Amino acid sequence: MQADQLKDIVIKALEDLKAKDISVLDVRDRTSVTDFMVIxxxxxxxxxxxxxxxxxxxxxxxxxRSSHVEGGAASDWILVDLGDVVVHVMMQATREFYDLERFWRDAPHLGAAGSD
Structure with a gap:
């Protein structure tokens, strides 16, 4: 499966359960670890x-087939590593504190979704 297809599956999965402020960062040119970060x-x-x-x-x-999940059941931040796409799901206060978008500010932002 292509990274773009996986990114779209992740976004839909988040939107289906009413995630807020979905942000997609294209980090292909900034790291070899993953292609996209979804926050x-x-x-x-x-x-x-x-x-x-x-x-x-x-x-x-x-x-x-493979995914790795970091963070517990009562956590305010869970990371889902799907290889080509890494997903960060956070409470708003945690997101604001760590400000991953600022850390990756030079990466192209592919837009936001789920901002309802």
Whole structure:
């Protein structure tokens, strides 16, 4: 599966469960670790977990065999590593504190979604 296809699956999985402020960063020219970083906010720790779980479920349903998840059930930040796409699901306060978008500010932003 192409990285662009996986990115689209991740975005849809996040949108399906009402993730907030989805941001997509194209980091292909900045790191060899991954192609895209997707950052999304959640409204509660339970929402963080549900969003991360849905990303893993949808990725597996579309043939992505391996994923690595960091962060616990009551966490305010869960990272889902799908290889070509790394997903950060965070509580808004955690997102503001770590400000990953600023850290990767020179990476092209492919727009935001799920901002409802």
């Amino acid at each position: 999304a906010s959640a409204t509660s720790s339970r929402h963080v977990r549900s969003l991360a779980d849905n990303v893993v479920i949808e990725a597996k349903a579309n043939g992505v």
